[in-house]
Amino acid sequence: MSGLKREGDPAHRLDALRGTTPPRPHDARAIAALAANPGCARRALMDGAGLDKDAAARHLGFPAPFGQSPFAITRGNAFEALVKADGCAELLRMLRELLRLPVAEVAYHDVQNVGENTDARTGAHLRHAHTRSLIDRAARGEDDAGTLYDHPLLALTIAGHTAFLEPDVVAFQLGGRFHIVEIKSFAVIDGQAEPSAVAAAARQAAVYVLALRALLEELGHDPLRVSHDVVLVCPENFANRPAASLVDVRRQLAVLRRQLARMTTLDRLMAGLPEDLTFDLRPGEDGRPTRPVAELADAVRRTTARYAPECLSTCDLCFFCRDEARQEGASDLLGRQVRDELGGVASVAEALGLADGTRDPAEGQEEIARLLRNAERLRRECLGSV
Template sequence: MNVSRDSRPASAASPGELPAPTASPPQGAVPAGVRSVRLTELRGAGVRPRPLDARALAALAANPGCRRRALLDGAGVDKAALARALGAPAAYGQSQFAIMRGHAFEARVKADGGTELLRLLHERLAPGSEPPAPDAVATPDLSAAGPEGRAARTALALRAATEAGDWALLDHPMLAVEVAGSPAYVEPDAVVVHPDGSWTVVEIKSFPMIDGSADAAKVGAAARQAAVYVLALEPVAGHVAARTGRTVRVRDRALLVCPKDFSNLPTAAVVDVRKQLATTRRQLARLTRVEEIAAALPADTTFDLRLADDGRTATRPAEELAEAVEAVDAAYAPECLAACELAFHCRTRSRQQGAVEALGRGVRGELGGLRTVEEVLAAAAEPAAAPGEPEGPEGPDDPAVLALRRAAALRAEALAGAAVPPPRTEEPGCH
């Protein structure tokens, strides 16, 4: 279900047992303390940062050119509350009933120490082999204080399970992944450690798998989420391999567990995430660093809603918030409506500006250098220049302009030759 949890009970392990971070900050990066101060200013003093989950990261990676989302997500701004304050609330999300049903199904899959989950794993990844006995599967405690502590506890549990060479089932481990220069914490439903040192990501979803297949769009979204988890596991695998001397491999095939047909019985399918993994890695690498985006903003820019005493009502004028939001460039596309809380606000602004992006990425790519609807209509209506006359800014050989003029000519020809049928004078009677 990929439900993010803020914290769990503190662990009894001492800090010295947790693995120390090995990554060093990139050259020229803003110090973490300075960056956190600036992000706190953008978010608002006293406002807790909203954590990112794998679904949001997958959507962010699908649109890396949107500096607005990169900054808001990197600063931990609550985009849903911001959209409501702007008067353009998001119209999507799971109902409370669907969330409760998903929790109940996940609990059933993981019952009895994950016996059913391990059976499905063997059935799909190693047909014919016997799954391990419940008492042969380790289920380490991943409790720790805060996401950083839980991520460190997860790394320690993965190292111990891999070094032991036994089966292990990690329930809701916490993983860290860098997004635009800022750490984000994601939480897969489960990770299974195999005796051979390989790790498998498990995604548990509540949509049905009917006759062995599920909705392609939902499976694709689950594959993109699983790719984020695989990406987050890779540096941990490198760390574990260096410490244990074993070959550690994060499998590029995830296990998707769903209800079978119209029942509540679990079934599973293997999903190849190699394509999604390559795309996510490339797109996240393209994201502009959060501090670079923030440095280009006016010093007084903030997205603080100035909540009232009830903690929910925004008191800051919508005009001020809109000005702050518009200070950051966005890359709107119709696909954003299913992935971003600010999509309705961005769509309204895109339509007001007549931007061709509102028509879709495919149309935007076909139109070349034409950026607005007005430019498109003008290029289609402009007749070809006579010999010796200067051409428009697009040039005489621009394929987009030539295609538009050809389409306009065909449309005019079709309308001119269309014959209107005469009205019927009498209708045949019914017999």
């Protein structure tokens, strides 16, 4: 009876928020996106409840065009196959060069096909159990332990739900430590890659680092044996030749830990919500939502969002939240740096009023009001001298 969800407990409340649809499982991309905007209560609640934000956004009339094109997916799969060909021979070459370690003999384990003849849920549990066994043997230093693990399956608990995560490769016996290997198909030109793409890859790799550290700790090993330096493999210049580099994900790990800890204490965020609040789409027999759009929009607006322009590349509800911020004239539209510098000034109109003196600062706004008025004075002086 202890496993039952009782009315009033956080798990029951999250189920009520989600409504009649089953919880959507978290993948590494979704978990990584949490680190992109850790201060958004709306996202924390929806992800904690396992809500399908894409379906909600589409029903609200604000679909987000996420997802890779078929061409990009095909290119990515072809590049990953090249890196992993012949038992990851090309990857091993790069690891030897990058880490300057003599990896003479290699034991390669392909975990991807474990449990393939069972249903998806059973197969996931079998793959995860096999991964646990392989990682445990490696950490214990057994002679038959592997060096490269292709598509192992890790697990991470997110707000009471288990998310299964599949890194591209886990490498071991590199200085006695585990390294997450992330294979991406965006190009590195003259040693430089698109910063936003690298940042997204770092956030995703940090999820795998966190999951593998949790597994080691669960098995009784030192979690810090998982390196915070992940191996990022990308095509070099305009050829398809892979090149590897190390990316330090300590900052992404710190943000991710804070956000996941926040999701495990969602009861604090739910405390101020109306008891009858739900994001239920009320799908009909054909699976299509039947809930009135205005009613759902009102329910979503009862939660606090922290919109930023970066949300446009990470969150399914980005267009809805941007429209909401525009209607409110929120300073969030100006970007996180401007919003943070404005402190407690929530709207553009409020900032302009403080700047031109037509609005008196509230308690705690005296300093930002002085700075805004100085900026306005300098602006007028500059315009007057033109």
